Amino acid sequence: MTIARRALLAGLACCATCGASLGRLAFAKSIDEIEGCFLKGADVDLVLGARTGENEKLNITRTTGSRALDLALDKGLQRLANTFGIDPTFGFFEDKQPNAFAAPESTDESRTGTVLFGKNLFAELQAADPSGVSVLGVAAHEFAHIWQFHSGHYKRIRGTGPTVKRVELNADFLAGYYLGLRKTAHPNASLWIFGEKLWGLGDMNVFARDHHGTPEERTEAAEAGFKLSFVEKKDVAFAKQAGIDYVQRY
Numbered sequence: 001m002t003i004a005r006r007a008l009l010a011g012l013a014c015c016a017t018c019g020a021s022l023g024r025l026a027f028a029k030s031i032d033e034i035e036g037c038f039l040k041g042a043d044v045d046l047v048l049g050a051r052t053g054e055n056e057k058l059n060i061t062r063t064t065g066s067r068a069l070d071l072a073l074d075k076g077l078q079r080l081a082n083t084f085g086i087d088p089t090f091g092f093f094e095d096k097q098p099n100a101f102a103a104p105e106s107t108d109e110s111r112t113g114t115v116l117f118g119k120n121l122f123a124e125l126q127a128a129d130p131s132g133v134s135v136l137g138v139a140a141h142e143f144a145h146i147w148q149f150h151s152g153h154y155k156r157i158r159g160t161g162p163t164v165k166r167v168e169l170n171a172d173f174l175a176g177y178y179l180g181l182r183k184t185a186h187p188n189a190s191l192w193i194f195g196e197k198l199w200g201l202g203d204m205n206v207f208a209r210d211h212h213g214t215p216e217e218r219t220e221a222a223e224a225g226f227k228l229s230f231v232e233k234k235d236v237a238f239a240k241q242a243g244i245d246y247v248q249r250y
Helices: 003-012 042-048 067-084 119-128 133-150 154-158 165-185 215-230 236-247
Strands: 089-093 100-103 114-118
Touching: 067 133, 067 165, 089 119, 100 133, 114 119, 114 133, 119 133, 133 154, 133 165, 154 165, 154 236, 165 215, 165 236, 215 236
Parallel strands: 089 114
Antiparallel strands: 100 114
16 A cells, blocks of 8 residues: 555545445435435535434534644634635534534525534544544545535536546545645644555445545545645645546546
8 A cells, every 4th residue: 555545545534334324315314314415405404403303402502622623623624615615504413323424504694505424433433543634634535525516616526427426536636645744743643543554445335425426536636636745745726627537537
């Protein structure tokens, strides 16, 4: 396995347990039924309405439980916001199965979309990678989804194919790019600790509406983004266009 591959797999944790809800024919009745990390329609209403089901309330918090960790996370989220040019609302929720969500809407009209991070997912990533890089890799994937909508490029990225594969690979590409930026800023950072566990990301259900890409395709997309920042030193405007161009092959 190459250094680049080990380094950026950590950024693909989002959707390790999910398929994209964009492609589903029916929407979830409970947050625990939402399989995807990229939401629209009634699934957005379910999350932003702070409900886990018909009567159960979804408790959204803004703290990790540690002031020091909160401060570090806030700095990381601000860097992500500056990189992607968006400013989503961010919060934690009680996830029965580790997951994170991105939605283009927000209950705060001054913000750009919403990112919700499962507490169990956060705890698992922090245990595997205390540096926090894996957490930011997941967040980068979610920020990329919101950017896709608010940039006006979503339809071009999505294409007319039967799956959401291009949407997910584009988010992987941009997450890889962001991790390359962090590696550039901190050359001694170990980005691959958690990534090795995610070697099996992706799926082989190539005709399913929620197909995210095969493990090889997802890894290659993130590697391409990582190389663009860490090796080629391209700026984010270049990377955003390159990410759009990258998925046109699929």
